[in-house]
Amino acid sequence: MQIDPMLEKVIFSAITLIGSYITYEVLSHFIKRIGTRLEIDLTVIQVLKEIFKYTIIALAITIILNTWGVNIGPLILSLGIVGIAVGFAARDTLSNFISGMFILAEKSFRVGDTIEITGQRGKVKKMGFRVTTMTTPDNKVITVPNSAFSKSPYLNFTTMTTRRVDLKINIPYSLDLEQVTPTLLNAAGSLPWACSKPKPKILIKELDDAGVKATLSVWTTKTQKVGEYKTKLAQRVKGILVEEPEGKEKN
Secondary structure (H helix, E strand, O other): OOOOOOHHHHHHHHHHHHHHHHHHHHHHHHHHHHHHHHOOOHHHHHHHHHHHHHHHHHHHHHHHHHHHOOOOHHHHHHHHHHHHHHHHHHHEEEEHHHHHHHHHHHOOOOOOEEEEEOEEEEEEEEEEEOEEEOOOOOOOEEEOOOOOHHHHOOEEEEOOOOOOEEEEEEEOOOOOOOHHHHHHHHHHOOOOOOOOOOEEEEEEEEEEEEEEEEEEEEEOHHHHHHHHHHHHEHHHHHHHHHHHOOOOOOO
């Protein structure tokens, strides 16, 4: 029984698409498995997966076009001519791609790092050719174009071995500053997460009608928990000041 040529092309195209999908899934699993075994950085694994994905897509499209009798040569030439015009419109995409390559090469940050850019802070979940995806502490998803990292300064909190926890306080004039200061420093230094070096310190900012404005600073190696530790530091400071006669804290 002879199969209709048109139907044969449709079947072959469908098989090509299915085969491409299966090939990508197998390669992705293989790359992830080998990468984990060789302890390759997760960021590199994701980039390799995207390279294979777009390569397989390009091959699948080429095979399908050949199946339908489309001459690839003139098509590539025409695409090249059109590409010159389209290139101006796609310059942002190219910029994002190049920036992504620089991030990968310089290892500015990796998947799993906590970064902040343009006031947005989150944990990097995925790095692609065009965009970087991160999640905020309240589980919101933020997508940042890679080119933004070359145009705006950003912070990588994960690469820091220590961070400073700053707490603004107001010491009432009813308290003896010379007595309260060492008490606060000793209490801050006794916290289990506080570093012994550098030691905690109190910096006097200014004097106003309510009291002495100051900043109590404590260093910690738990860089991911600065917000949590700031709350605990505030609780400890409040407890000390409340014990004093007429003592009162003002944040």
